[in-house]
């Protein structure tokens with residue numbers, strides 16, 4: 418094992434995809450001109466190939482000749498090869514997230530692709546396999562998969578087709594703003610429901626290892642409940658170091674989590690015997706790109722901080738719908754923020770019956786369209802739909818609190834407040850549990 422020099426560490430710790438952890442172990446290896454940096458801490462493993470030139474450190478994937486080398490398989494330490502795409506002549510960063518960067522890349526003949534490079538090494542990330550499978554079916558609402566590159570057996574990069582468009586979230590924020598101003602906004606919930614039904618049908622019929630169907634047992638139910646218990650413990654520990662005002666809010670959210678968890682224990686026993694399948698797994702409105710009448714689902718990795726569960730854990734289809742319902746709540750808060758020019762906390766306090774009614778109608782549009790479109794084989798599996806949906810809306814909100822806290826997005830108040838409302842019976846979906 419080798420240490421990393423100061424310049425490399427300071428570069429890595431200044432990135433938005435850094436690991437937010439107090440103790441980090443760093444390892445740097447040099448292979449030819451590439452510095453392979455791996456930083457580990459708090460259950461995460463950051464990986465970045467770097468180049469140091471004239472005293473400056475930068476990401477190797479920004480370098481044309483480096484990218485062409487790994488795509489051609491000419492760098493033994495990276496496995497896989499992308500000989501099905503031509504020589505890359507242009508690389509342009511497209512988005513930078515907390516755990517990955519996407520680039521728009523183009524060949525000299527003008528063909529455009531999306532290159533996603535992971536900044537985490539995870540052995541339960543099978544996004545390449547999922548995309549390859551969906552792409553092989555010719556689905557037109559999923560990016561076409563071209564190839565992927567691995568590092569030490571871990572997924573490092575995926576190349577897919579590139580879609581122009583805006584996130585569905587932007588669409589919903591606009592639609593909420595229109596509603597708040599007394600006008601009717603454009604609707605896309607029908608199309609989302611239809612596409613989701615097709616996606617589930619494709620995943621339901623998948624026979625590969627990562628998507629084999631299973632059955633809900635008592636042990637599955639216990640695992641779902643223990644996810645929530647783990648999250649409560651995590652939050653309780655974090656709450657110790659907060660100021661009094663935020664601490665109160667966290668404790669209130671924790672009370673809701675505990676109460677709804679206990680209620681869920683009894684109710685979701687009804688789901689024993691149901692079918693479990695691979696679903697999208699992290700279907701929020703920033704994972705849908707809209708362009709006119711067209712719509713694309715992206716990011717098939719699953720939830721980044723699914724602890725203590727595994728991204729390979731199968732779930733029931735209602736969970737994707739639950740994630741969308743929760744995402745609609747986020748877009749309402751974002752609309753309130755824009756309209757009123759207020760802080761997140763003050764905007765949340767403006768959620769009233771009228772806003773909740775917009776959320777409910779928008780959610781129902783997706784649900785109705787999904788249920789009307791989904792094929793019989795899946796529909797037959799949707800016994801106890803309202804119970805499952807209620808539980809997943811609650812469970813997804815507990816995940817969101819953890820995600821927003823670990824990723825330090827500043828949005829944790831949105832799901833925390835939603836959990837408090839759920840206990841008060843103000844969420845029409847979770848109400849089914851009470």
Ligand SMILES: Nc1ncnc2c1ncn2[C@@H]1O[C@H](COP(=O)(O)OP(=O)(O)O)[C@@H](O)[C@H]1O
Pocket residue numbers: 511512514515516517518519531533560577578579580581703704715716717718
């Ligand atoms: N096929 C694509 N075409 C165009 N943009 C994309 C595509 N895939 C991803 N993006 C853009 O990159 C962002 C991050 O990609 P995503 O797969 O969601 O990564 P992450 O796992 O980091 O969320 C998306 O929000 C979207 O803006």
Ligand SMILES: [Mg+2]
Pocket residue numbers: 703704716
């Ligand atoms: Mg994403």
